[in-house]
Structure formats: C-alpha cells, structure tokens
Amino acid sequence: MSGISVSGMDAGSGPSGAVLADRRGSLLSDIGAVFMREMWLVLRDPFSLIFSLVQPLVFLGLFGPLLGGSVTEEALGGxxxxxxxxxxxxxxICLFGTGAAGSNLLFEISLGSYERVLATPLRRSAILVGRALKELAPLVVQAALIVVVSIPFGFKLYPLHVVAGLLLLGVFGIGMGAFSYALAIAARKREWMFWAVQQSxxxxxxxxxxxxLPLENGPxxxxxxxxxxxxxxxxxxERTLFSGSFTDPAIGWAVLAAVLTCAAGLWVGVQQVRRSTS
Structure with a gap:
C-alpha cells in the first residue's frame, strides 16, 4: 500500500544523487545515505504519499462496521x-507496502538508475536495508493516523506498547522488503513473474x-x-501489544520470527544483488 513509484533520477545528479556520490563510510552511514535518497524521491511525489495515508482510513471505515458481528467485546474481555x-x-499495511517494494526497483532497473546506484561504493546490504526502511517510513505515519482516528470510537491507546509494536514490524518489514527486492532482481527480465509470485x-x-478473521474459527x-x-x-x-501487555509469550515468538525473517531476507537479497552484478 505504501509502495510509491520513483522517478529515474540519476544516482550522480540532483540532491538525492549527491547523497550517494563519492562516499565510503560505515554501514549505518551507508544505510542513512540510501534512506535519504529514497525519501527524497518519495517527497517529490506528494500525491502518492497523501493517497497512501488515506487508503488505510478508507479500509478501516469499510470494515469497521462489520466488526461487531465477528468479534464481540465479551470475547475480548470487554x-x-x-x-x-x-x-x-x-x-x-506493512505487508503490502514491503511486499510490493520490488516494483519500485523494477522501475529503476528499467530506467537504468539502479545500475548507477550499484556503481557507488555503498555496501550491498546498506542498499537493501535503506530501501526497506524507506518503505516503512510511511507506515509510522499511517499507523499514527489510524490510531488517532480510532480513539473516539473505543480504541484505547497504550503509547509505549504501540511504539514497541511498530519496532517489531520494522524488523519484520526489512526482511520482507529484502525478499521483495531479491524477487525483483531475479525477475528483472520478466516483470510479470514478479507480480505472479508476489500475489501468489x-x-x-x-x-x-x-x-x-480469527483462525480459531477455521478448519x-x-x-x-x-x-x-x-x-x-x-x-x-501486535494484538497483544496494542492491548497493553508486555508479558504475553506471543511477543517472544514474534521477536524470533521477525529476526529470522529479517536475517533470511537480507541474506537472500544481498546474495541476489551480488549474483546479478558478478
């Protein structure tokens, strides 16, 4: 949902390109450079950014009235x-945004701007992480917006728990974004294959x-x-955290799942980048 198309700005021209040109620093500084370049391209397209904020509100407004028939307050402890x-x-929102992140990369590959980024002395892992973080940045704004809008309708806010939930999503989202980029690179000559695998x-x-819907009601x-x-x-x-608990064992399992997804996604993504440029 938050995937935003980017223009074919060269890596060595303009404010975003200047961030990447002729630099070699630490891993964190490389990640920051890629993130700033990607965010600059997002800010140059404000319509897509505004649309990405409105979309989850529409979804919540359409599905919200149906909640009473599927999940009752009694089942949730009041x-x-x-x-x-x-x-x-x-x-x-996180899943759709990071899962479709590779579509932006396919667009850059078709314009030749991605090759210019690869020509910079940035670490391959930094390119993946920086781009994935850019996909997560709108998530924070979207989450804050729909949480604030939901408070008058009965949602109880636990600020620290919400922040912890977003951090957990961030780790998971980096891995999903890296997987999406790896798929885009593998399918760069057959764009239809990216969408077929991604949607499947x-x-x-x-x-x-x-x-x-709760899986408990399913087969x-x-x-x-x-x-x-x-x-x-x-x-x-996320449901446990948004309900105000830090002690549920579900959080520990989720941290493990997020870390493993992040590590596996980065490994696959970096290997795919190296294979495509070797």
Whole structure:
C-alpha cells in the first residue's frame, strides 16, 4: 500500500544523487545515505504519499462496521473490537507496502538508475536495508493516523506498547522488503513473474495469519498451516501489544520470527544483488 513509484533520477545528479556520490563510510552511514535518497524521491511525489495515508482510513471505515458481528467485546474481555482489528490493519499495511517494494526497483532497473546506484561504493546490504526502511517510513505515519482516528470510537491507546509494536514490524518489514527486492532482481527480465509470485504468496500469508478473521474459527488444516506462517506470530504479538501487555509469550515468538525473517531476507537479497552484478 505504501509502495510509491520513483522517478529515474540519476544516482550522480540532483540532491538525492549527491547523497550517494563519492562516499565510503560505515554501514549505518551507508544505510542513512540510501534512506535519504529514497525519501527524497518519495517527497517529490506528494500525491502518492497523501493517497497512501488515506487508503488505510478508507479500509478501516469499510470494515469497521462489520466488526461487531465477528468479534464481540465479551470475547475480548470487554475491550473494543478495534483493539483486535486495528493491529491487523497495520500489519496488512506493512505487508503490502514491503511486499510490493520490488516494483519500485523494477522501475529503476528499467530506467537504468539502479545500475548507477550499484556503481557507488555503498555496501550491498546498506542498499537493501535503506530501501526497506524507506518503505516503512510511511507506515509510522499511517499507523499514527489510524490510531488517532480510532480513539473516539473505543480504541484505547497504550503509547509505549504501540511504539514497541511498530519496532517489531520494522524488523519484520526489512526482511520482507529484502525478499521483495531479491524477487525483483531475479525477475528483472520478466516483470510479470514478479507480480505472479508476489500475489501468489502475499494473500495466503495474509489469510493464514488470522489477520482479518480469527483462525480459531477455521478448519483444523488452516490452523496447522498458520502455525508455520511467521506472520501469524507477528499478528498475535501486535494484538497483544496494542492491548497493553508486555508479558504475553506471543511477543517472544514474534521477536524470533521477525529476526529470522529479517536475517533470511537480507541474506537472500544481498546474495541476489551480488549474483546479478558478478
């Protein structure tokens, strides 16, 4: 949802290109340089940024009235159904945004600007992490916006828990973004393949995580498959955190799932970049 198309600005020209040209620093400084370049391109396209903020509000407004029939306050210990549903919306925003991140990379590859970025002395891992962080930046604004809008309708805000939930999503999102970039590089000569694989994986991950509807109400086979879905643990932890708890074991499992996803995504992404430039 938050994937925003970028222009074909050369890596060595303009304010964004100047950030990357002729520099060699630490890993963190390289990540910061890539992040600043990507954010500059986002800010040059304010319409897409505004649309990405409005979209989750529309989704929440359409699905919100249906909550009373599927998740009751009694089942949530007297809490508003929004306490259960809102974290799922935020996870979905993260999943769609980072999962489609490779589409922007495909656009840059078609224009030749990605090759100019590779010609800079930046670390390959920094390119992946910096781009993934750019995809997560709108998530923070989107999450803050829909949380504030939901408060008058019964959502109870736990600020520290929400921040912890967003940090957890950030780690998971970096891994998902890296996987998306790796897929884009692998499918750079067949763009249709990127969307075929991405859509074939994205929606099963979403449905089998219990993001929109509880898996407890589904058949046993869905519950078994859901137990092997890392997104299931992320969704459960986000709901626990947004409900004001730091002690639920679900949080520990989610941290493990997020770290493993992040590490695996970066490893696959870096290997794919090196293979494509060797």
């Amino acid at each position: 809490q508003s159904p929004l306490q259960w549903f809102l974290p799922g919306v935020i996870v979905m 994986l994205l929606f099963p991950l979403l449905i089998l995580s219990g993001m929109m 046993r086979w869905m519950q078994v498959i859901g137990a092997f879905n890392p997104l299931t643990y992320i969704v459960n932890a």
